[in-house]
Amino acid sequence: MKEVFDYVDRHASEFVRELQGFLRQPSISAQGKGVEDAARIVERMFSSLGARVQVLRAGEAAPLVTAEIPGGGEGTLLFYNHYDVQPPEPLDRWQHDPFGAEIDGGKMYARGVADNKGDLVARVKAVQALLNTRGNLPVTVKFVAEGEEEIGSPNLERYAKEHPEVFRADACIWETGGRDEEGRLEITLGCKGLCYAHIEVEGGSFDLHSSLAAVVPNPAWRLVWALSLLKNDREEVLIPGFYDDVREPSPREVALIEKLPADPERLAKQFGVDRLVLGLVGTEALKRLYFGPTCNVCGLSAGYEGPGSKTVLPSRAMAKLDMRLVPDQRPTDITRKFEDYLRAKGCGDFRVTWLGAEHPARTDPDSRIVKVLRETVVELYGKEPLVFPTSAGTGPMYQVAAQFGTPTAGIGIGNVGSRVHGPDENVSVSDFLEGIKCMALVLERFAG
């Protein structure tokens, strides 16, 4: 691989500039900002590889940009990525322009650089490096890049139904990943599912003087009471049947967790909290993080939120909630139970809008792709990777891979300080360049 790695080193600054260009294009799916422009950048990147590129459409959905480059050997490896990013808000918490892609102290700062534009570019450049040094690829490579991952991939199921051929592969490399605080690469074998609820409660037809609070119902109170019935302060989700389909992790999966360095307390400190929920420590905290479903308040809004006091009875109240699901919970089942419960509690007039619903998925830890990734990491970095039976996060692994029986593993260029979804999201420039080499080596090893 020396010639391939040399190629990467020679083209390093050019690759960095290309990534910066991509990052400077906002592509905020939640706000409908710049998504089409980002898709065109992806299309051009894929085309530059000489790939067969398709920009697939499904109604008003963001396009699915796909590519296929035939390989010299047997087998097909699919790269799943997304070109959309989370909203950058709250902007006042950023030290760097979220769409400036500034490099500062060896780190590149931008919304989406870790999740996951950096990985998408690293994979494209790995293919380019192989093609430009060897003339062809060891295996067939497919790319699927979607533009709605950060809003729960609402149209990916439809794309998968209408174009199953662009997804079929022998294995899939998932969108993102990173290193732990000691620099060990992390390999991730699953995704949690998700149900995302936007809840609106209406009261009077306009905000009222709060003296009327003695007799006029307050939608903010109604929302608070309803939320307090969804989860109690022992962190138990109270929706009847919520836990019914939670599958016990296999002994093999539990063993992977037990092999992980169990220092979630250190992580807690890094995030600025004193303790984890329920005072959990060690492996118990990790088991809850990876095998437990969640019910989380993402946002609240009602009445007067400005400085000082305003004595007002709000006319509406809003909450955003996400629930992360684990196998074998099903989003349609959970959303139904959620709505039934609210209705039973006298909240049938709440307007619940589901902004995305995703199945959980997990890959067998003994799959071949897991072995290939592990061996690649040992060869390249000289250190055993950490293998996670699942991510604590969500992705459309079911639609992209699990429903086609494709074993899937995630690996990427982020690190424990990458602040994914937060302000000052960043990656190390050197990790980006290493990531290109890593992906080239994975392709070679996968060919056997």
Next chain:
Amino acid sequence: MKEVFDYVDRHASEFVRELQGFLRQPSISAQGKGVEDAARIVERMFSSLGARVQVLRAGEAAPLVTAEIPGGGEGTLLFYNHYDVQPPEPLDRWQHDPFGAEIDGGKMYARGVADNKGDLVARVKAVQALLNTRGNLPVTVKFVAEGEEEIGSPNLERYAKEHPEVFRADACIWETGGRDEEGRLEITLGCKGLCYAHIEVEGGSFDLHSSLAAVVPNPAWRLVWALSLLKNDREEVLIPGFYDDVREPSPREVALIEKLPADPERLAKQFGVDRLVLGLVGTEALKRLYFGPTCNVCGLSAGYEGPGSKTVLPSRAMAKLDMRLVPDQRPTDITRKFEDYLRAKGCGDFRVTWLGAEHPARTDPDSRIVKVLRETVVELYGKEPLVFPTSAGTGPMYQVAAQFGTPTAGIGIGNVGSRVHGPDENVSVSDFLEGIKCMALVLERFAG
């Protein structure tokens, strides 16, 4: 009084223009906007009466603008008003510029026109009309105009301690009031007290990816749980001892409520709600409105509040709450019980800032000023006024009057559609002009 009323009629458009000028000056105490400029306008208005004007200062507080005009006869009547207004937000709910003072269909629209710049100007113009027609006033008139009423008059107690002489009077006319849907003038004999809490809950040092919700405490959940412990959905405040000092209303006060037209349901419909809390109807609803203390969510904020979905674990959550107190609840006692309760419930780390605390106050319904107002209204409008033993709202009646033993009654130029504290606050231009005549007549009658 004919010559006085003729004077008002002749100067009507000039008086309207003066009120518009005052309304176009924002004076939002909660946001520190324009308060000093509004104080200067008040100072000029008082000076134009030839009054002895003082602009009193207390540290950084908004100035207290006071005036005294000696009268020909015995007795002193105090007008209490404020020149600050509520914030106009949410701006998108206004059909008119909140600081435009547009006249549309006989109504003048502006933040503060009903609460209570319109009344302040009407009272100044009543004095002007008497002086310019008769050469002097029947009784001594005092004005006290403060600039912090809408943030709970935090410095009025200090002003009252340092300058008691500007408050002393034989009776006090309160800042505002209005008519009911049948045009009957309302006279109000008390104010509820208030404790206003701004509550902040901190979590991690920045917003986190919500996948961490399985193990990282969420300040929005902690806030929701704490709020749900403050009041239950049977509208019972759960703070221990909250109701201890609630005084049973006197039979005379209850009789006043029972004489009121008991149609709070109609009011409910006007505000766009189907029913009142607990399904209350008739006199029971009115008793709760006037004699019951409240605990009300004025505002909520946490995490992502924008369009679409963002899977985030908020780093902070905020609530604004007001509690309206009735005699003999004391704000210092309630704030202490509130904080003790939060601490006992494991919320000792919540940051509670008290933005204003006010004593409740009530005037004896048999006081002479009540009789004067009633007779004036019958003479001028030919209809019995409605007498309320108290307002459902709050004002610093204790600091201004009750602590000096001054009987106090409120009357004003608003109406049931005036949208006090809401968007499109308004009064009828004709009510403003009638209000000038009404105040002139009150001064004459008060002289006996």
